[in-house]
Amino acid sequence: MMSSSVCIALVGAPNSGKTTLYNWLTGSRAKTVNYPGATVEYSIGPAALHLQEKLSGVLRIMDTPGTYSLHPKSDDEKVTLRALYAEEPSRKVDGVIVVVDGTQMARHLLLAEQVYETGFPMLLVITMADLLRKQNIDLDLDVLRKRFDCEVLLFDGRLAGGLIEVAQAALTLKSNQKARQISAWDLDRHEKVLLECEELAQKVLSNKTKNLEEKMARIHANTERIDRVLLHPWLGLLLFLGIMAVLFSSIFWVAAPFMDLIDNSFGQLSDSVANYNENSLFFDFLGHGVIASFGAFLVFVPQIFILFFGIGILESSGYLARAATLIDRPFSKMGMSGRSFVPILSGFACAVPAMIATRNISSTRDRWITTFVIPLMTCSARLPVYALFIAFLFHDRSPWLAGLTLAALYMGSLIVGGIAASVVHRLLPKNDQSFFMMELPIYRMPRWSVLLRQALTRSYSYVKKAGPAIFVFAILIWAGTNFPRSDIEGLSEQQKLEQSYAGQLGHVIEPIVHPMGADWRVGIGLISAFAAREVFVSSLAVTFNITDKDEDATQTSLLDSMKDAVNRYGEKVFTPASVAALLVFFMIALQCMATFAIAIREMNSLKFALTQLVAFNLGAYVLAVIIYQGLSAFGFGS
Amino acid sequence: MLRIWALYFHLVFIWDEAGAVSTQNLWQALGKVMTLKLAHTSRGQALEIIGFLGSSMMQERLLEMGLRKGLKLEFLGQAPFGGPILIRFKTSVLALRTEEAECVEVQPS
Numbered sequence: 001m002m003s004s005s006v007c008i009a010l011v012g013a014p015n016s017g018k019t020t021l022y023n024w025l026t027g028s029r030a031k032t033v034n035y036p037g038a039t040v041e042y043s044i045g046p047a048a049l050h051l052q053e054k055l056s057g058v059l060r061i062m063d064t065p066g067t068y069s070l071h072p073k074s075d076d077e078k079v080t081l082r083a084l085y086a087e088e089p090s091r092k093v094d095g096v097i098v099v100v101d102g103t104q105m106a107r108h109l110l111l112a113e114q115v116y117e118t119g120f121p122m123l124l125v126i127t128m129a130d131l132l133r134k135q136n137i138d139l140d141l142d143v144l145r146k147r148f149d150c151e152v153l154l155f156d157g158r159l160a161g162g163l164i165e166v167a168q169a170a171l172t173l174k175s176n177q178k179a180r181q182i183s184a185w186d187l188d189r190h191e192k193v194l195l196e197c198e199e200l201a202q203k204v205l206s207n208k209t210k211n212l213e214e215k216m217a218r219i220h221a222n223t224e225r226i227d228r229v230l231l232h233p234w235l236g237l238l239l240f241l242g243i244m245a246v247l248f249s250s251i252f253w254v255a256a257p258f259m260d261l262i263d264n265s266f267g268q269l270s271d272s273v274a275n276y277n278e279n280s281l282f283f284d285f286l287g288h289g290v291i292a293s294f295g296a297f298l299v300f301v302p303q304i305f306i307l308f309f310g311i312g313i314l315e316s317s318g319y320l321a322r323a324a325t326l327i328d329r330p331f332s333k334m335g336m337s338g339r340s341f342v343p344i345l346s347g348f349a350c351a352v353p354a355m356i357a358t359r360n361i362s363s364t365r366d367r368w369i370t371t372f373v374i375p376l377m378t379c380s381a382r383l384p385v386y387a388l389f390i391a392f393l394f395h396d397r398s399p400w401l402a403g404l405t406l407a408a409l410y411m412g413s414l415i416v417g418g419i420a421a422s423v424v425h426r427l428l429p430k431n432d433q434s435f436f437m438m439e440l441p442i443y444r445m446p447r448w449s450v451l452l453r454q455a456l457t458r459s460y461s462y463v464k465k466a467g468p469a470i471f472v473f474a475i476l477i478w479a480g481t482n483f484p485r486s487d488i489e490g491l492s493e494q495q496k497l498e499q500s501y502a503g504q505l506g507h508v509i510e511p512i513v514h515p516m517g518a519d520w521r522v523g524i525g526l527i528s529a530f531a532a533r534e535v536f537v538s539s540l541a542v543t544f545n546i547t548d549k550d551e552d553a554t555q556t557s558l559l560d561s562m563k564d565a566v567n568r569y570g571e572k573v574f575t576p577a578s579v580a581a582l583l584v585f586f587m588i589a590l591q592c593m594a595t596f597a598i599a600i601r602e603m604n605s606l607k608f609a610l611t612q613l614v615a616f617n618l619g620a621y622v623l624a625v626i627i628y629q630g631l632s633a634f635g636f637g638s
Numbered sequence: 639m640l641r642i643w644a645l646y647f648h649l650v651f652i653w654d655e656a657g658a659v660s661t662q663n664l665w666q667a668l669g670k671v672m673t674l675k676l677a678h679t680s681r682g683q684a685l686e687i688i689g690f691l692g693s694s695m696m697q698e699r700l701l702e703m704g705l706r707k708g709l710k711l712e713f714l715g716q717a718p719f720g721g722p723i724l725i726r727f728k729t730s731v732l733a734l735r736t737e738e739a740e741c742v743e744v745q746p747s
Contacts, residue, residue: 329721
């Protein structure tokens with residue numbers, strides 16, 4: 001008889017190999033699901049095609065957040081519990097696979113005991129089987145089979161050895177009775193169960209293996225040796241900074257050619273389409289609107305991909321836990337935690353995936369502060385703006401001064417971020433929910449194909465999340481600079497722009513931006529930057545090329561346009577003072593609708609996102625004004 | 639009186655070669671509880687957990703990570719800036735914040 005669809009939940013500790021098993025079982029068909037009401041994610045996916053065709057029934061797998069216990073103390077654990085007991089037919093769990101790391105058996109068996117208590121049909125899968133086999137450690141699985149009255153299988157995460165057996169065993173799990181609720185354990189019972197698990201693990205490992213301790217020690221030997229260096233009081237820190245430096249420079253050097261490629265091809269395509277029929281609004285829309293907007297957010301995908309790939313290497317090798325340990329104390333002083341490391345790091349690619357990554361931080365307060373300061377990290381979108389201004393300031397001087405300024409801007413964003421976090425840390429009411437307690441896993445060689453696929457998936461999901469917001473607003477900006485179009489015959493390009501909605505808005509805000517050294521055209525650029533920061537550059541190109549060049553088509557370089565640009569008073573618009581002010585403004589201000597939208601969603605609070613927006617933009621404005629006025633007073637204003 | 643105490647501390651903490659053992663004896667002599675936070679002196683030192691302090695949620699978390707009464711562990715070091723304390727027990731390596739280590743009562747084993 002063909003069994004109907006079976007949905008099996010995977011439960012296990014973080015680092016237990018659970019997600020690896022999940023990825024093997026589902027191939028790339030998994031879909032991440034948001035449990036309604038929570039922001040912690042879990043995934044459900046159908047079995048991979050090549051696997052499914054070998055099975056006698058339809059198999060669906062649910063991955064849960066890594067947890068050490070089913071007793072809910074944090075959001076992760078609550079979500080796991082709710083997912084297990086869900087009643088909706090599409091999500092109803094028929095059975096549970098408990099994933100146990102073979103090298104950490106005693107602790108992980110605790111979870112198995114809890115699942116056993118619930119009465120869910122269960123299957124025990126022991127991972128890291130390859131490590132054990134290499135040391136000739138033979139497991140006595142019958143001990144476990146007897147204790148938990150279920151099937152126990154070995155799984156090798158590297159080559160997926162044992163995958164089909166796991167899938168086939170999973171299909172046989174089907175319950176007729178309702179699962180019991182979890183009962184809370186008091187501390188004594190908890191301790192008793194832990195002791196029993198230790199004895200159980202000891203039996204499993206040593207019944208069939210001689211010299212167990214020696215062999216286990218060998219599994220951990222390399223890790224210990226490496227940790228003596230990587231966790232060394234000052235050498236470890238130095239190496240950490242070194243590794244970060246390598247990661248960041250590779251983001252630039254490796255991504256740069258790709259980014260240029262995308263930028264140029266989209267630019268050329270956009271222009272050629274728009275110029276196909278010069279007087280047609282439709283073609284202008286297609287070229288400068290649609291195509292340019294696509295280019296606007298696709299241009300920094302290479303950078304994001306490389307960052308995700310780098311983080312993936314750190315994560316799967318096991319180094320990430322060490323990095324989090326090294327920076328936990330400084331981060332705690334600022335109100336965050338060691339676990340904030342990856343989100344903050346991701347913020348240097350783009351704030352959108354970074355804010356989503358904060359879901360791993362269990363303390364709500366830590367998460368709040370981390371999410372609050374993420375937009376201050378210099379994201380990829382700011383780079384075109386920085387590049388333009390730095391080129392303007394230093395293009396006929398030594399290039400290393402330009403590099404220095406860029407590095408200073410990055411450091412600046414870290415410092416401002418640190419200050420902002422510390423301030424918010426003092427202001428928010430304290431609670432004692434935060435805990436760190438991190439397990440340092442064994443160092444393992446990452447699997448490059450898996451990493452590549454993971455980085456691609458994450459980059460793709462970023463495009464899906466941030467892309468639409470950016471695209472929509474870029475189109476809006478295009479519309480704002482091209483409408484209203486009533487009696488525009490006979491008007492020069494400059495006049496056309498001035499009477500457009502964007503131009504009118506620019507004039508309205510000119511008195512506001514004047515103190516920081518900008519005029520209405522820069523004002524339009526700042527507004528456009530709300531679509532996506534790099535739209536600032538293209539917006540400048542539009543406003544300055546059109547307004548100051550007249551019919552002179554040969555002078556296309558924006559830099560030259562900027563050098564000659566004068567405002568209504570005849571003063572130069574772009575001076576070292578005003579450019580410095582603009583740089584600082586961009587460093588701090590939150591000008592990205594995508595970030596704003598994601599902040600609302602992730603923190604479930606419009607108030608949070610608005611506070612962020614107002615605080616950062618106001619702070620940026622004040623600082624920019626101070627810098628412009630100050631530098632002008634010292635003679636940099638011309 | 640203060641100077642005598644200062645001398646005593648000086649002798650015990652700085653001049654005594656087996657300073658580690660003296661420190662622990664001193665703590666016990668003063669009737670103070672020695673927690674994991676205070677027990678670190680040298681890498682490789684063997685300790686045994688004799689009890690827990692702090693909230694029941696903290697204790698439950700510590701238990702879930704595998705820390706129980708009677709467990710023998712080895713002190714590995716501390717992260718810089720007064721960061722998390724590193725310990726090894728059985729086959730696991732754990733990093734605990736000082737606030738968390740403060741909840742674990744230990745004695746040399």
